[in-house]
Amino acid sequence: xxxxxxxxxxxxxxxxxxxxxxxxxxxxxxxxxxxxxxxxxxxxxxxxxxxxxxxxxxxxxxxxxxxxxxxxxxxxxxxxxxxxxxxxxxxxxxxxxxxxxxxxxxxxxxxxxxxxxxxxxxxxxxxxxxxxxxxxxxxxxxxxxxxxxxxxxxxxxxxxxxxxxxxxxxxxxxxxxxxxxxxxxxxxxxxxxxxxxxxxxxxxxxxxxxxxxxxxxxxxxxxxxxxxxxxxxxxxxxxxxxxxxxxxxxxxxxxx
Amino acid sequence: xxxxxxxxxxxxxxxxxxxxxxxxxxxxxxxxxxxxxxxxxxxxxxxxxxxxxxxxxxxxxxxxxxxxxxxxxxxxxxxxxxxxxxxxxxxxxxxxxxxxxxxxxxxxxxxxxxxxxxxxxxxxxxxxxxxxxxxxxxxxxxxxxxxxxxxxxxxxxxxxxxxxxxxxxxxxxxxxxxxxxxxx
Numbered sequence: 179x180x181x182x183x184x185x186x187x188x189x190x191x192x193x194x195x196x197x198x199x200x201x202x203x204x205x206x207x208x209x210x211x212x213x214x215x216x217x218x219x220x221x222x223x224x225x226x227x228x229x230x231x232x233x234x235x236x237x238x239x240x241x242x243x244x245x246x247x248x249x250x251x252x253x254x255x256x257x258x259x260x261x262x263x264x265x266x267x268x269x270x271x272x273x274x275x276x277x278x279x280x281x282x283x284x285x286x287x288x289x290x291x292x293x294x295x296x297x298x299x300x301x302x303x304x305x306x307x308x309x310x311x312x313x314x315x316x317x318x319x320x321x322x323x324x325x326x327x328x329x330x331x332x333x334x335x336x337x338x339x340x341x342x343x344x345x346x347x348x349x350x351x352x353x354x355x356x357x358x359x360x361x362x363x364x365x366x367x368x369x370x371x372x373x374x375x376x377x378x379x380x381x382x383x384x385x386x387x388x389x390x391x392x393x394x395x396x397x398x399x400x401x402x403x404x405x406x407x408x409x410x411x412x413x414x415x416x417x418x419x420x421x422x423x424x425x426x427x428x429x430x431x432x433x434x
Numbered sequence: 435x436x437x438x439x440x441x442x443x444x445x446x447x448x449x450x451x452x453x454x455x456x457x458x459x460x461x462x463x464x465x466x467x468x469x470x471x472x473x474x475x476x477x478x479x480x481x482x483x484x485x486x487x488x489x490x491x492x493x494x495x496x497x498x499x500x501x502x503x504x505x506x507x508x509x510x511x512x513x514x515x516x517x518x519x520x521x522x523x524x525x526x527x528x529x530x531x532x533x534x535x536x537x538x539x540x541x542x543x544x545x546x547x548x549x550x551x552x553x554x555x556x557x558x559x560x561x562x563x564x565x566x567x568x569x570x571x572x573x574x575x576x577x578x579x580x581x582x583x584x585x586x587x588x589x590x591x592x593x594x595x596x597x598x599x600x601x602x603x604x605x606x607x608x609x610x611x612x613x614x615x616x617x618x
Contacts, residue, residue, distance in 0.1 A: 206546035212539060229540040233607065236539055 179227055182218050183242050185250040190286060190329055191322035192217050193250065211240065218243065254331035258324050262293040264332070265306050267339040272422045273415030274309050275343075276396050278336065286318035288336075289329050293321065310416070347423045350399075350430065399426070438502060440490060447484045447506055454508075456557050456597055457589030458483070462508070464554040477503055517599045521565055523591045528565035528584070535603070537564070540576065542608060557597050558585035564600055 182188055188196075195217045204210040209223070216223040231239070256264045270278070274291050281287040291314070294307040321329070403426065404410040414422065436447050448454055454462065465471070465479045481502070482488045491499065517535055521528045537545075541563050548559040562584035566575045574580060588597075 205550065206543055208539060208542050208546060212543075229538065231539050232536040233538065233542060234536060 179219055179221060181215075181239055181242055184245050185330075186325055186327045188218055188246075188250070188326050189323050190289070190326050192220075193326040193330075194285060194322075196246065208236075214246065215239065215243070218246070250326045250330040252331040252334050253327055254335070255328040258293055258321065258328060261295055262321075263296050263306070265292055265294050267292070267336060268420070269306070270419045271309060271416050272419050275419045276415070277309075279340075282333075282336070285329075285333070286322055287314055289321050289324075289332065290314050290317035292332065292336075293317075308416070310412075343419075343423070347427060350423060350426050402426075436505060438486075438505065440486065440494065440498070440502075445484075445486050447481075447486075449506055449508060451508065451595040451598060452593050454594045455590060456561065456592050456594050459594035460555040460557055460589070467554055474499075481506075515599060517603075518596050521588075521592060521596065523587055527568045529568050530564045530566075530600070537604070537608075544576070544581070545604065557594065557601065558589040560600065560604065561585070561588045561592065561597050 196214060199210065199213060199217075201207070201210045204213065212223045212228050215221075215228065216225070221227065254264070270292075278288060278291055281291065291309065294309075294312075296304050296306045299305050400411050400414055401408070403414050403422065435453055436449055438445050438447060448458070451459070461483055462480065465476060465483065468476065471479065477499075478488050478491050481491050484506075491502075494502070517530065519530050519535070544563050545556070545560050548556040548563075559581060562581045563576075565584070565588070566572075567580075567584070570580070
């Protein structure tokens with residue numbers, strides 16, 4: 179049985195299985211450890227190989243897999259399996275960004291959003307596969323067999339990108355507690371929503387408003403951008419993230 | 435063994451590890467480790483286990499009681515240091531290893547399971563898991579009912595000094611390396 183000795187030998191699928199293990203689900207620490215070994219060797223914890231392994235041999239094996247005590251290295255590849263390319267966070271559409279926010283806790287879907295096929299147009303420009311053109315579940319299944327070291331660094335890169343977005347455009351996401359113009363404009367156009375929220379309020383008014391706004395944050399923004407025409411939302415989702423946020427920021431600043 | 439005389443009656447009190455069966459030692463450990471007992475109660479129960487009825491001990495003059503306490507303590511000096519690899523009970527032979535002793539993962543898992551069930555009474559099961567009946571297969575050895583049967587047999591017939599080297603091995607090797615296991 180081959181025992182991996184570094185993260186390069188661990189796939190995304192195996193990494194996800196490892197992170198989902200809960201030691202409280204096991205009767206003993208050694209059972210928990212054997213389960214981890216079974217995952218990284220694609221075997222079963224009930225295999226006789228593990229059951230009959232001597233304790234001294236087990237300690238040697240544990241020593242060789244000490245790499246799993248730390249996170250995978252912060253690196254990634256721009257091309258996976260020869261055909262899926264990292265689109266770059268700066269090229270994200272609004273729809274992709276919203277989904278990345280949603281899928282940050284489901285890494286297989288997360289990576290499926292940012293790796294696309296591409297081709298070249300008649301002008302030799304790179305054209306990426308549109309986000310809406312492929313099935314996310316099927317794509318994430320394909321990526322499960324990719325080494326985690328080809329992907330993991332993108333999580334950290336995304337968190338930095340995300341932080342820069344919220345720093346740069348933070349004013350667009352403020353709550354009505356701060357008397358944001360965006361919210362005033364929004365409620366002017368949708369007075370029935372404001373009425374509904376106010377009628378639902380019980381004890382802590384400000385908390386209730388904030389909870390409602392947090393729940394419907396993206397939908398509110400989309401509805402606002404589409405001027406309440408939901409048939410336009412798909413097109414807005416396909417727009418470049420930076421472009422959308424710049425426009426929203428401009429409208430807010432100029433009171434348009 | 436020590437002999438004490440109380441109210442003109444002689445009592446033989448076990449004190450060496452090679453005098454206690456595994457079962458007796460487990461009961462003794464359970465009393466010693468029972469934090470809900472105060473020290474006096476603890477010794478009353480210990481002496482009851484050793485054969486002195488509690489009503490006799492409770493009636494003792496305090497000086498006599500403390501004298502008794504000071505005379506008695508478990509003597510671990512005579513415990514075995516070498517692992518005895520064969521035990522014979524009622525004509526059947528139980529063997530712990532062939533050439534060199536080592537536990538495997540399956541055995542450790544089982545022992546840990548029994549420790550979790552009852553931290554003060556697992557030595558019988560530990561010995562039952564380590565010592566195989568030479569007439570049974572490996573699969574039969576690990577059957578729950580067989581382990582329980584052997585544990586009872588060892589508790590009644592094997593002195594705890596035989597178990598000590600195995601206990602020390604498990605405690606030393608396994609628990610000292612639990613931090614290695616815990617990090618993975």
